[in-house]
Amino acid sequence: MIDLGPLAWMVHVAAAFAIAFFAQSVFSPKGREARVVIRAMIPVVILTLLGAGWLPHPVAGMLIGYFGSRAFGPWGSARGGLLAAVIAAVVLMQLGASWLLFPLFFMGLGWLASGGPARGRRRAPKVQAEVAELPAQATGTPLPVAAPSAAEGPLAPFLADARLPAQARAQLVALNLRTQEALSLLKDQGLEGTEGFFVARAIREEYAPEAVQAYLKLPRSLADTGVIQDGKTGAALLSEQLELLLDGVQDIIAGSLQSGGQALLTHGRFLRERFAKAEQDLRVPVMIPAADKVK
Known part of the structure; x- marks a missing residue:
């Protein structure tokens, strides 16, 4: 530790800002990158050596949260950040x-028990399967993934647009499927006039296309690298907005399940009441022979 004398209090104030900087950096979309984690650790190390000996403890707590949020999922894109976080933990x-x-x-034991390295490979096959389903649904015949233009709906033109990041296109594939599923479910349940139906249709026809079109208006050379707000690029903002829309559609589908489930439960109660009563009414009485009565 380095003794700064009367200026030691400034180190502790700076340490508080270092905690905020660390959290903002590692839990941002760019927190998957090794350089971001290392950059966030530099002031922590310096301020600890200058006298803020308490600083590693809250940062270590946040690092545990970082591992939990990045490793227990499709962690392939965060491999660099996780490796840097391991080094940061040692430090x-x-x-x-x-x-x-x-x-x-x-x-680490829990991570290995829940799938471990396989988690980094799970999302890609699922997305590829969903992309492959789109042309099959539209034409009735499985077609190569390279022909997503055969898919129906207002999102179809964007599914093969090379100007969009791969993650955004995968999210649009999921949105195309989920919104169609939500609309079909609500229509089958006779809920076409509900708020959920209008929101699902708006997500499919307005909100998602508008988000993509706003991204496509950005300069191509800066769309994926230029920071727009809160350290986020245009690609990160687009992905964030599409994820919000996916969450909204999933909520609508979950609500549809609850609605349909309630109708099923109501019908089940009706059947139990109806046929339990009928069983009593239709029960054949046992006839006792007259000879047995005399005895």
Whole structure:
């Protein structure tokens, strides 16, 4: 530790800002990148050496949350950030947060038990399968993935647009499927006049296309690299908005399930009441022979 004398209090104030900077960096969309994690760790190390010996402990707690949010999912795109986070954990343990070893050890065991490295490969096959389903649904015949223009709906023209990031196109594939599913479910349940139906149609026909068109108006050379707001690029903002729309459609589908399930439960109660009563009414009485009565 370096003794700064009367200026030591400034180190602790700066340490508080370092915590905020670390959280904002690693939990942002760019937190998947190794350079972002390393950059967030630099002020933590410097301020700890200058006298803020308490700083590694809250940062270590946030690092546990980082591992939980990035590793327990399709972590392939965050591989660099996770490797940098492992190095950061070793550094934090050397700076005083030695307790970090135990939660990371058990978290690693849980990660391996829940799929481990296979998690990094699960999302891609699923997305490819959904893309392949789109032309098959539209034509009735399986076609190559390279012909998504055969898909129906207002989102179809964007599914093969090379100007869009791969993640955004995968999200649009999912939106195309989910919104169609939601609209069909609500129509079959006779709920075409409900708010959920109008929202699902608006997501399909207005909100998602407008988000994509706004992204396509950005300069091509800066759309994926230029920061627009809160450290987010145009590609990151588009992905964030499409994810919100996917969550909204999923909520509508879940509500449709509850509505249909309630109707099924009501019908089941009716059947139980109806046929339980009929069983009593239709029960054949046992006739006792007259000879047996005399006895």
